[in-house]
Amino acid sequence: MRIRSTATAVLAATAVAVPLLVATPAAAARHQGGLHLGYIQYDSPGRDSSSRSSVNGEWVNIHNNGRSAVQLKGYKLKDNTGYTYTFGSYKIGAGKTVKVRTGKGTNASGVRYWGRGWHVWNNTSDKARLIKPNGSQLDSCSWTTRDNGYKNCH
């Protein structure tokens, strides 16, 4: 009898705890899964040209605020026109950022190169999308004015 009443008390405590557990992830829903779009420099500084430095002057940061590393192979970054960058094998650690530059260059830790010869992100209005390998959209971020040429999508 004594054991049973203890079990009942535990069940009652669980019933109270459940709504609290539901409330916490709801507040953090913006960055589901820990991986999200961060800072986007959509307007390369200076006048746009086909030079490597100009094209690489626009970039998108992807940030992992989760507690574990994520393998980005097959993840896609897509603009409004349909231009798509697909990640090769790259592991982004917990709390880390990877920068995807539009132009050509040599991939290194923390930076990936799309390899294009001209800018992709529209300077006045566009929408970046981060898409999982299964095709579902993980995050998106849009801008409608030139402003300072960048957006913090956090």
Ligand SMILES: [Ca+2]
């Ligand atoms: Ca641009």
